[in-house]
Amino acid sequence: MIKTIITHPGGAHKDDFLACAVLLSKFPVSIFRRDPTEEELADPEIAVVDIGHQHDPELNNYDHHQFARDSDPSCALSLVLQKFGIYEDTKEFCSWLETTEWFDCRGPHDTAEWLGVDREAMAKLNSPLDVTMFQAFAKKNEHQPGEPVWEVMKMMGTDLVSYVVNLRSRMNQVAEHEEIWELGDGDQPMKVAFVPRTDPPIEDASGGLAWRVKELGLEEEVVAMVYPDSRGEGYGMRRYNDSPVVDFSKLSEEPEVHFTHNRGFIAKTSCTEISRLKEILLLARV
Numbered sequence: 001m002i003k004t005i006i007t008h009p010g011g012a013h014k015d016d017f018l019a020c021a022v023l024l025s026k027f028p029v030s031i032f033r034r035d036p037t038e039e040e041l042a043d044p045e046i047a048v049v050d051i052g053h054q055h056d057p058e059l060n061n062y063d064h065h066q067f068a069r070d071s072d073p074s075c076a077l078s079l080v081l082q083k084f085g086i087y088e089d090t091k092e093f094c095s096w097l098e099t100t101e102w103f104d105c106r107g108p109h110d111t112a113e114w115l116g117v118d119r120e121a122m123a124k125l126n127s128p129l130d131v132t133m134f135q136a137f138a139k140k141n142e143h144q145p146g147e148p149v150w151e152v153m154k155m156m157g158t159d160l161v162s163y164v165v166n167l168r169s170r171m172n173q174v175a176e177h178e179e180i181w182e183l184g185d186g187d188q189p190m191k192v193a194f195v196p197r198t199d200p201p202i203e204d205a206s207g208g209l210a211w212r213v214k215e216l217g218l219e220e221e222v223v224a225m226v227y228p229d230s231r232g233e234g235y236g237m238r239r240y241n242d243s244p245v246v247d248f249s250k251l252s253e254e255p256e257v258h259f260t261h262n263r264g265f266i267a268k269t270s271c272t273e274i275s276r277l278k279e280i281l282l283l284a285r286v
Helices: 014-026 076-084 087-093 096-115 119-123 128-139 148-177 205-215 274-283
Strands: 004-007 030-033 046-049 179-183 190-194 222-228 235-239 257-260 266-269
Touching: 004 014, 014 046, 014 076, 014 096, 014 128, 014 148, 076 087, 076 096, 087 096, 087 148, 096 119, 128 148, 148 205, 179 274, 190 205, 190 274, 205 222, 222 274, 235 274
Parallel strands: 004 030, 004 046, 190 222
Antiparallel strands: 179 190, 222 235, 235 266, 257 266
């Protein structure tokens, strides 16, 4: 049980801000921005974040500044996510995390080089949201439940943890039912990812299926996905990674297809028979 969070005073950054926010999602306690004492570092009921030169998850100490200079980029947020057991999933689902680690450990020049962009481009990524929230967090040495900044931080931490945990749950559900179809004759059949309607239904099955395709390493092979339509009894069909292999606008005259986007990237059908679904998909092949 954590009863208090301590992080460093002075300027605030994405790393310490989000590390504290994630902790608040589980431990809605006060945050103090000051140096910790040795007694506080030894107290597991006090989380010390991004300060203290100690990484000891058993004592809830989450600092990274003592790590070797050539170690892989890591930050206090990384260490808190590891404690929560969701670091790897967060890194997979949230592409901004690795950039945050690089920026916090290596600075804007090395991060820009790693990203393959000019250093000036890094500043162009900032927004009033970043500036305002970090300044508001830095202005006070204490943040208590019920105060605006504290409440926003708790909301952000809760949303992040919920997103990662729920997405992994959906992917696990999809994995139990998913199929990879190979449709068409010849040397180059097209691959389609499919997940059937289940009871209970999988929330946002299309999103979970898209991530599963990536996790299976089939991003360059799968050209389309078929998943239960959340608004009807049939199925939704859409391109994967906007593949040019399929154009669903070609299905506009098919009787079972009640919606096709004129850009050809998505369609909806009332059809529920697997064999007919496969026939419809082949009709959309370019």
